[in-house]
Amino acid sequence: MPQVNPEILIWARSTAGLGIDEAAKALQLGGVRQSGSEALEEYEGGGKPPSRPLLLRMAKLYRRPLLTFYLQQPPAKSQRGEDFRTLPGGQAFETAPKLDALVRDVFVRQRLVRSILEDADEAQPLDFVGSITLAQPVAVAAKVICERLSFDLTAFRGKKSIEDSFNYIRGLTEKLGVFVLLIGNLGTHHTALSTDTFRGFALAEKVAPFIVVNDQDAKVAWSFTLLHELAHIWLGRTGLSGADIEQKIEQFCNDVASEILLPEAEMEAFRPMGDDRQGLIDAISDFASRRKVSRALVVYRLLKRHQISRKQWLDLAEEFRRQWEVERARKKEQAAESTSGPSxxxxxxxxxxxxxxxxxxxxxxxxxxxxxxxxxxxxxxxxxxxxxxxxx
CATH class of the missing domain: 1.10.10 (Arc Repressor Mutant, subunit A)
Structure with a gap:
């Protein structure tokens, strides 16, 4: 059996986002004479070679192919496209190993699907990928995407539920040849990725492009994220998206998605009166509900139109987030108590x-x-x- 480079063991564990203690417990290491963390440190220090059954458990836990553990050196860091997320003050976003694993998985899926389409002689390059630039007026870009999608705003709003409205856009997107995934974890709720980590991901390939929507977000936000990532596909820009509005490309994609779901002409009808905070919250909630969009989208548009200050925007966005988290917790409790549900x-x-x-x-x-x-x-x-x- 080939020797395993201990550096590979350290690299595989750390890139999976696991500490020594956490990994040792999951691998069921340790016993009376030696703790689990001490046992794993011995393997990673080269003091003891791992057995094949242990490597199989590591491959599953670290989400790596078994052959990876027989490489001579840890592979170079994989690319995940551009990172369109920013933090206040221009700080870099902290690297998330779990997010790297998710993106890596999407790249693998895309390559497999592309291979299938090539074998079936169906690998036709999609001409709309990379067909627009940031110089395009937002209204024009929104119109181009809507026409290619055959998107009907009345049909979108006429669906029975928020999820049905999302499924309507998703179906139109998939008809174009773009695959849309709802992924917010690595298979278990213990590996959930919050919307602070990412909201969406676009893999802008000419053949079999992929979009990932973080399903940890509120369902009412899924349609916006899908259209935002679709704008990335039209720009031909692979990468991760967050909740910021600082980067030019993120502003552009936000504005395109906003214009599709909530046209500028309709914003003229919303004129908040006075400084009553609760009255403004109620008005925004009603306005958003009737149009099957998130309240966060409405306040974003109000900010862009200078109808509210940046301070008000931050305050309202935080309030709506707090209310959503309370509602999400309530629904989780109901789901836990329920004995029925989809298979x-x-x-x-x-x-x-x-x-x-x-x-x-x-x-x-x-x-x-x-x-x-x-x-x-x-x-x-x-x-x-x-x-x-x-x-x-």
């Missing part, structure tokens, strides 16, 4: 989207992919693939 396969299918399920189903039927690769595309175990695509 695992219904939930998983919703997260990966109909387009990805259908491509995988056809690829399996035509022999283009193995169950293992199909599982990697769909984010499930190979044994669960048939059940998931069979439900199609």
């Amino acid at each position: 695992y396969y219904v939930v998983k299918r919703h997260r990966v989207g109909n387009a990805l399920v259908e491509v995988t189903r056809r690829a399996i039927a035509e022999g283009f992919v193995t169950p293992t690769k199909a599982g990697r595309i769909l984010g499930v175990r190979p044994t669960n693939v048939q059940e998931l695509v069979g439900a199609a």
Whole structure:
């Protein structure tokens, strides 16, 4: 058996975002004579070679292929596109190993899907990827995207629920050949990535572009994030997006998504009167609800129109966030008490989207992919693939 470089063990654990104690416990190391952390330190220090069963457990925990542990040196840091997120004062955003793992996983899925399309002679480059620039007027860019999507604002607002409205935009997007994933963790709630870490990710490839929407965010914000990332696809700019409005590209994508969901002409109808904070909150809430958009979007537009100050914007955004967190906690309690709910396969299918399920189903039927690769595309175990695509 090839020797394992201890540096690989350290690199794999640290890039998975795990400390010594946490990893040792998850790997079930340690015993009477030696603690788990001491045992792992011995392996990582080169004092003892890891067994194959241990490497298999590490591969699963650290989300790395087994062959990775037999590399001579840790690989160079993978690219995840541009980072369009910023912090106050121009500080760099802290690197999140879990986010790197998520983005790395999306790149793998994209390559597998592109390979399937190439094998099926369906890998047609999408001409709209990278077809606009930041010099384009926002209204023009919004119109171009709407027309290509065949987006109807009345139809969007006419859906029964916020989630139905999102599904409407998602369906139109997937018809264009863009795959849309709802991902906010690495498979368990313990690995959830908050919206402070990222809101969306766009992989702007000409063939099989991908969009990720962080489903840890409020559902009412999903449509905006999808359109924001779609603007990134039109710009041809792969990267991560956050909640900031400082970077020029983020402002542009925010403004395009805003114009699609809440046209400037409609903002003329919203004229908050006086300095009554609660009255303003109530007016914003009603205005947003009737249009199936988030209150955060409305206050952003009010800020851009200079109808509220930056101080008011920060105050209102924080208030709406606080209210959402209270509501989210309440719904989690209700879900925990409920004995009914959608099946695992219904939930998983919703997260990966109909387009990805259908491509995988056809690829399996035509022999283009193995169950293992199909599982990697769909984010499930190979044994669960048939059940998931069979439900199609």
